[in-house]
Amino acid sequence: MKHLYCRLFSHDFIVKNEITKFVKEYQCLRCGIQSTTSDTGELIPLTDKRREINKVLKKLYNKRRKIKQKAY
Numbered sequence: 001m002k003h004l005y006c007r008l009f010s011h012d013f014i015v016k017n018e019i020t021k022f023v024k025e026y027q028c029l030r031c032g033i034q035s036t037t038s039d040t041g042e043l044i045p046l047t048d049k050r051r052e053i054n055k056v057l058k059k060l061y062n063k064r065r066k067i068k069q070k071a072y
């Protein structure tokens with residue numbers, strides 16, 4: 001039933017993990033499906049490969065942010 005609702009309407013996503021300012025990982029409150037932001041800004045399924053990419057992306061993003069803060 002829960003899945004059917006998501007299929008008929010849309011997923012009720014909440015942000016689970018903020019990777020960068022633009023890329024986030026989402027989870028549906030109803031069916032638990034996970035999504036992330038693609039390179040083109042669309043929502044795509046969060047696969048293991050994507051999760052790895054996001055992990056690296058987050059590390060780079062945090063590092064860059066720290067450098068910026070130091071320089072400031």
Ligand SMILES: [Zn+2]
Nearest residue numbers: 006011028031
């Ligand atoms: Zn859903």
